[in-house]
Amino acid sequence: xxxxxNSYLFxxxxxLLGIILxxxxxxxxxxxxxxxxxxxNKLTTYESGLEPFGEAQVRYNIRYYLFALxxxxxxxxxxxxxxxxxxFMDLGLFGLIEVLIFIGLLVIGLAYxxxxxxxxxx
Numbered sequence: 413x414x415x416x417x418n419s420y421l422f423x424x425x426x427x428l429l430g431i432i433l434x435x436x437x438x439x440x441x442x443x444x445x446x447x448x449x450x451x452x453n454k455l456t457t458y459e460s461g462l463e464p465f466g467e468a469q470v471r472y473n474i475r476y477y478l479f480a481l482x483x484x485x486x487x488x489x490x491x492x493x494x495x496x497x498x499x500f501m502d503l504g505l506f507g508l509i510e511v512l513i514f515i516g517l518l519v520i521g522l523a524y525x526x527x528x529x530x531x532x533x534x
Contacts, residue, residue: 478530489518 457464496503496511503510525531 475530475532478525479533482525482530485521486518489514 457468492514493511496507500507
């Protein structure tokens with residue numbers, strides 16, 4: 413019985429140390445130990461060695477974000493299709509039907525994005 417609780421004790425200690433050490437060292441000891449000597453030059457905005465010009469905040473079109481999000485979604489689906497392709501022979505007909513449903517849902521999402529003109533860059 414003691415060995416059973418002993419294994420949980422090690423996992424609990426590992427989790428506590430994994431939380432306490434980074435928080436303690438980075439958030440508590442870091443500001444106390446680092447040098448802090450601000451000067452006027454150190455407090456200016458640095459941009460490739462040049463003085464910054466214009467506004468720092470530039471508004472981008474939402475289509476860029478949607479395009480990037482769609483790229484990530486369709487990129488992640490490749491990660492789901494690769495293990496299926498490796499174990500295709502073991503899954504049989506059930507695995508084939510499941511992946512066809514998965515690809516069908518993705519095609520519906522792609523058609524919806526195409527209809528909403530998310531894929532147009534202009």
